[in-house]
Amino acid sequence: MTAILAVAEQRDGALRKVSREVVFAARQLADQLGGTVDALVIGPPDVDAAAAALGTVGADRVLVAAHAAFANYSPDGYAATIAERAKTGGYAAVLIPATATGKDLAPRVAARIDAPLASDVTGLGVDGGKVSASRPVYAGKAIQRVVVDAVTAVLSLRPNSVVVGEVAKAGAIEQVPAARRQERVTVREVKASEQGKLDVAEADVVVAGGRGMKGPEHFGLIEDLVRALGNAAVGASRAVVDAGWRPHSEQVGQTGKTVSPTLYVAIGISGAIQHLAGMRTAKTIVAVNKDKDAPIFKAADYGIVGDLFEVLPRLTEAVRKAKAG
């Protein structure tokens, strides 16, 4: 029997959205291979309640490795727990979210179980009985399809790349051992950047500003639109980050983050190739720029040519009304 191990991610005892995506993607892969899905939740002792929900998106079993020391990310402990599970379970694939934590974790797991890793994949499939995966390379300028030539593969799944549906499975909870070793790397503290601030790579909607914003003091206009849209985050072009107007954590593009939101609004961004690479997988792209020949309009579904300082406040007001109505 082929099985897939889907590693969920929690923070403060609550499952993150990508956990459902990973389990659902594992379900789809398992169905193609004729196998089962084990979800693995690593976290503090009270994480069971949240873990139970994974049965609704396709987990046959939900394995919980709970330990008080697992409230924060613990690179060695998490990697050892997954590796030990992977060695005992006979899995064809170990799926890990390609989040900040998962990108740190997946290579460690792969090295520990001597398995190949396909990072940041956006699609999974089966090719001649073998697991295959699609992954954007050159920051999205090309898509690479890789086929696994090994018993087990580790795959990290990019957030927002699957649309989760309901698949009711048993999702029976089982406790599994938490591998606690001497920690060589310890997370001492997690500093939240701002209360409840959403990361640009995870937001459903991104409003990004470029050099056309003319200065850091005008980004309040972008923040206003972000608030009006809800579940949205501020993004920035490289020029703006290099100029020190915005933090690097907001940079979208080949030397920043690659984002796949439902809606991407580019304000005063000309659309350099390395920026376009980072946002071209957005479902809908809107651009506002005063230069009608700016390359961003080639990538955008909808464009407005005009002065952003006039367009942006009107857009914010209209979105507020649309949301209210």
Next chain:
Amino acid sequence: MKIAVCLKRVPDTETRVRIAAGGVSIDEAGVKFVLNPYDEFAVEEALQRREKAGAGEVVVVTVGPEAAQETMRIALAMGADRGVLLKAESIPADSLAVAKAIATELKDGGFDLVLCGKVAADDGSQAVGPMVAELLGIPCVTAVSKLELEGASGTAHREIEGGVEVVAFALPAVLTCDKGLNTPRYPALKGIMAAKKKPLEVKPAAFGAAGLRVAALEPPPARKEGRIVGEGADAVPELIRLLREEAKVL
């Protein structure tokens, strides 16, 4: 302080990617290759640490083709002491194979620190650094944007979604370097001249078996042709209508 820095030769981020005949790799004709942007932070950090310690050695290690020597000379020109090129005509898609080649080279080197860039601008895997650490059996912190070292222990900041993790670790360790850690220096003319004379050893990369095979490399799905909705703020109501009724995203 003895520091190894892992470098990669990658296409410039402004490159327009064309797929080569065979459909599994890019067409390298006319492509400008550069030192991976994140690796510049790793080189700079190594140089600053060596300077601060007052003694030590910075060794740059690359897996790549013969031409990667040019990329390594950039790091030597910045101030690294010597280089080791683990030569391979093509780099395996399986990062673990690459990590094994690097770990084999570093294993008995007595390095206090192994620095890498956070991510390579070509394959974007973010994998080789932490894999090398696992293979060497030493700690690893990825995506480091702030670093403090004192004796044999260190504290690093790493960005996570919506915040920063403050992480403690012991040396020797592998760190992958993020933007914000430092400002990489430009090689001075004197450094460029000196780099030509610095030792650069070339030997074959020992990959072992690869567990991943590239079946295809394709252009991303084309986006449908967009349109200009209108000019100025007066176009806003029509944009809102399209976002609601046509794109259904509002």
